Amino acid sequence: MSILVSAARKLFGSHPALDDVSLSVAEGEFFVVLGPSGCGKSTLLRAIAGLEPLDEGAISLGGEQVAGPGLHVPPERRNVGVVFQSYALWPHMSVAQNVAFPLESAGASRSMVEGRVATCLETVELSAHAGRKPADLSGGQRQRVALARCLAQGARTVLMDEPLANLDPHLRAAMEEELAAFHQRSGATTLFITHDQREAMALADRMAVMWAGRVLQAGTPEELYDRPCDERVAGFIGRSSRLNVTVQAVRGPRALVLLGKRQVEVACGAEVAAGPARLMLRPEHLAVAGEASDLAGRVARVTYRGGVFEALVRVEGLDAPLLVNLPQRARIGDTLALKVTGGWLLPR
Numbered sequence: 001m002s003i004l005v006s007a008a009r010k011l012f013g014s015h016p017a018l019d020d021v022s023l024s025v026a027e028g029e030f031f032v033v034l035g036p037s038g039c040g041k042s043t044l045l046r047a048i049a050g051l052e053p054l055d056e057g058a059i060s061l062g063g064e065q066v067a068g069p070g071l072h073v074p075p076e077r078r079n080v081g082v083v084f085q086s087y088a089l090w091p092h093m094s095v096a097q098n099v100a101f102p103l104e105s106a107g108a109s110r111s112m113v114e115g116r117v118a119t120c121l122e123t124v125e126l127s128a129h130a131g132r133k134p135a136d137l138s139g140g141q142r143q144r145v146a147l148a149r150c151l152a153q154g155a156r157t158v159l160m161d162e163p164l165a166n167l168d169p170h171l172r173a174a175m176e177e178e179l180a181a182f183h184q185r186s187g188a189t190t191l192f193i194t195h196d197q198r199e200a201m202a203l204a205d206r207m208a209v210m211w212a213g214r215v216l217q218a219g220t221p222e223e224l225y226d227r228p229c230d231e232r233v234a235g236f237i238g239r240s241s242r243l244n245v246t247v248q249a250v251r252g253p254r255a256l257v258l259l260g261k262r263q264v265e266v267a268c269g270a271e272v273a274a275g276p277a278r279l280m281l282r283p284e285h286l287a288v289a290g291e292a293s294d295l296a297g298r299v300a301r302v303t304y305r306g307g308v309f310e311a312l313v314r315v316e317g318l319d320a321p322l323l324v325n326l327p328q329r330a331r332i333g334d335t336l337a338l339k340v341t342g343g344w345l346l347p348r
């Protein structure tokens, strides 16, 4: 089911956990909400699930309004499955009983429950562990039980609140693959919450960055990475330097800017005008120049990032160091001549 959140507001005391949040998730989409701790991600998910009434605004699921002025459809009538970070499994029940529980509570027949549980455990490849207790499973397997339970409910919308946060990095990567496969098989609209930008980029069809109860920007991972709407989004997604520049001329989607002493051409949005501005340069926007360059600086730090060495280069006259990818390790203090091959002028 599609999800539509319109101008949602939720106050805890005087603190707005949701401050005019609007977003729309298309049927079948994998949508990730990314943001720092405390920005309101869980509150948004709980409001969609029906666990948190809104103060203002509205929510529709599959075109049907479930929250709005004077309206609060309870969670059990929203046909939404929720997977929490803790997985919320019953410790005294077996894997199969955990998966069966919501179906049994809804009054399904025994044969229907058995068939459904078997199919769902097969989907998450846990049939062999149906009789085990959650305590006897790995973190990843517990996660899969929680997914199977969601699937068994027949939820066409699945909400996931940092479900991979407790896993070690290796298992996390494996579970990302599983989640993507689960999403493809089930076709369920998925809203996934995380504070990990790498995870968000890996999983999302589309994503939103939240900050202090607001959505700063929503779009595909490429849109947010290539054309962040402001410095907070640029700083939160991927690696970049942000620098003071002066815009000299704007020609359609490109601008000529003065970076230190050098004039460079970079990409920009429609609202950019001549004058002072902030430029985002990602490591891939810079290269080592073959000849002398008036953009030269000293290497202050080198970090190996698997396949490339990322150097932090301080250039005189620039207000922040530049991040550059190098094929070989450089030495601290080396002088590097650089050229700019791309960049994005941050909208004001």
Ligand SMILES: Nc1ncnc2c1ncn2[C@@H]1O[C@H](COP(=O)(O)OP(=O)(O)OP(=O)(O)O)[C@@H](O)[C@H]1O
Residues within 6 Å of the ligand: 012, 013, 015, 016, 017, 035, 036, 037, 038, 039, 040, 041, 042, 043, 044, 195
């Ligand atoms: N029941 C509550 N009572 C009072 N304040 C709350 C309550 N739930 C959340 N908050 C506050 O609302 C804000 C948003 O909380 P929320 O849990 O939605 O953030 P989050 O982005 O999910 O954070 P995290 O990533 O740390 O889980 C925080 O400042 C939090 O302290």
